[in-house]
Amino acid sequence: MVADTAVDRAKAQAKATQAKAWAAAAAVPDPEVPCVTVADLGILRSVEIADDGAAVAKVTPTYSGCPATLAIELSIETALREAGFEARVERVLSPAWTTEWIGEEAREKLREYGIAPPVEASGSIRSLFGETTVACPRCGSTDTERVSEFGSTPCKAHYRCSACLEPFDYFKCI
Amino acid sequence: MKKELFELLLRVADDHLVLGHRVSEWCGHAPTLEEDLALPNIALDLIGQARSLYTYAGEIEGKGRDEDALAYMRREREYHNLLLVERPNGDFAQTVLRQLYFSVFMHGWWREAAKSTDETLAAIAAKAVKESVYHVRHAAEWTIRLGDGTEESARRMAAAVEALYPYTGELFETDAVTDALSKAGIAPDPASLKAEWERTIADVFAEAELALPGEAWQHSGGRKGVHSEDMGHLLAELQHMQRTYPGLTW
Ligand SMILES: [Zn+2]
Numbered sequence: 001m002v003a004d005t006a007v008d009r010a011k012a013q014a015k016a017t018q019a020k021a022w023a024a025a026a027a028v029p030d031p032e033v034p035c036v037t038v039a040d041l042g043i044l045r046s047v048e049i050a051d052d053g054a055a056v057a058k059v060t061p062t063y064s065g066c067p068a069t070l071a072i073e074l075s076i077e078t079a080l081r082e083a084g085f086e087a088r089v090e091r092v093l094s095p096a097w098t099t100e101w102i103g104e105e106a107r108e109k110l111r112e113y114g115i116a117p118p119v120e121a122s123g124s125i126r127s128l129f130g131e132t133t134v135a136c137p138r139c140g141s142t143d144t145e146r147v148s149e150f151g152s153t154p155c156k157a158h159y160r161c162s163a164c165l166e167p168f169d170y171f172k173c174i
Numbered sequence: 175m176k177k178e179l180f181e182l183l184l185r186v187a188d189d190h191l192v193l194g195h196r197v198s199e200w201c202g203h204a205p206t207l208e209e210d211l212a213l214p215n216i217a218l219d220l221i222g223q224a225r226s227l228y229t230y231a232g233e234i235e236g237k238g239r240d241e242d243a244l245a246y247m248r249r250e251r252e253y254h255n256l257l258l259v260e261r262p263n264g265d266f267a268q269t270v271l272r273q274l275y276f277s278v279f280m281h282g283w284w285r286e287a288a289k290s291t292d293e294t295l296a297a298i299a300a301k302a303v304k305e306s307v308y309h310v311r312h313a314a315e316w317t318i319r320l321g322d323g324t325e326e327s328a329r330r331m332a333a334a335v336e337a338l339y340p341y342t343g344e345l346f347e348t349d350a351v352t353d354a355l356s357k358a359g360i361a362p363d364p365a366s367l368k369a370e371w372e373r374t375i376a377d378v379f380a381e382a383e384l385a386l387p388g389e390a391w392q393h394s395g396g397r398k399g400v401h402s403e404d405m406g407h408l409l410a411e412l413q414h415m416q417r418t419y420p421g422l423t424w
Binding site: 066097149 | 208209211212213215216217218219220221222223225226293294296297298300301302304305308311312315
């Protein structure tokens with residue numbers, strides 16, 4: 001009985017430590033879209049405590065050439081160290097990041113921030129010859145037009161609303 | 175199979191590095207502000223794809239060469255990229271068409287490579303295939319806009335079609351490396367992607383009111399490191415910093 005309790009206590013402690021590490025890493029904002037965190041976007045895949053006690057965060061890049069990837073990795077490492085952990089960040093390529101991992105709450109945060117959230121996942125090149133209907137994050141109108149497929153960062157396209165006339169970013173599907 | 179895989183990764187990485195470099199030359203010079211954002215973004219994708227491939231190639235080779243060593247510290251003859259991607263940018267029409275020819279091919283290649291029995295290549299491809307969709311769409315839209323545009327833009331697009339078509343045969347070349355890898359299910363057979371490529375190009379050209387090029391003599395040599403004169407000039411700029419200050423880091 002005594003032994004069982006000790007084991008249970010150790011397990012509970014390990015769980016609490018892992019949760020603390022996750023919370024520290026998960027709170028890191030995305031450097032280019034600071035209204036959402038790396039956890040909201042699904043960039044932070046997991047945080048585990050390794051046998052040597054270090055917190056190991058697994059991170060997946062959004063785009064192959066995303067210049068923010070390195071900044072994100074450094075921020076996560078810093079956040080873990082500040083929470084008192086020895087930290088390592090590992091980059092994982094598989095499964096490939098997709099905008100489908102952006103949760104409903106994060107989509108709402110993006111909209112509030114003025115960025116239209118991704119509408120649907122991309123498939124073949126044929127399906128993409130057609131225009132996607134993107135609602136204006138300010139007024140909600142779907143009377144919008146794409147100005148450019150490539151906006152201020154690799155993950156965004158540039159749109160304009162024909163109803164309220166405001167330009168806006170669209171977080172494109174990948 | 176390691177030797178073949180290393181060679182293939184280098185070829186594809188070189189294609190992306192060299193084309194990424196070419197496309198990046200537009201930064202600050204594109205015809206509109208939107209294009210000045212779009213082209214460097216595309217270049218970023220291409221260079222990002224090259225980085226993943228070089229890093230993996232270095233691991234496969236096992237001689238301690240990292241992405242920088244492979245990208246910056248080789249001689250011209252050691253680059254095995256397609257001649258198409260080293261073509262100078264020319265006018266905007268030529269840049270757009272080079273993008274169309276290459277990205278339509280790569281879209282099919284990445285899609286098939288995503289099913290590779292090699293897990294790392296499959297993972298790199300799974301990401302790249304989605305990015306390539308946007309590259310195809312960007313190039314196709316411009317081809318249509320310019321081909322079916324003014325007399326001047328149509329003339330320039332038609333000239334680009336003629337100028338670059340002789341560099342497309344190399345896309346589908348096969349040799350012992352591609353044969354061995356496709357048999358092992360590691361990488362697609364480039365020749366198997368030709369019919370799909372021709373169909374997509376024909377669809378875009380029809381929409382753009384551009385005539386399909388007739389039979390033409392095809393250049394070859396890039397995969398063996400035999401380059402055009404332009405490659406030396408490109409490498410001089412690309413490698414300048416690392417050659418002047420070897421081992422330089424940020
Ligand atoms: Zn609006």
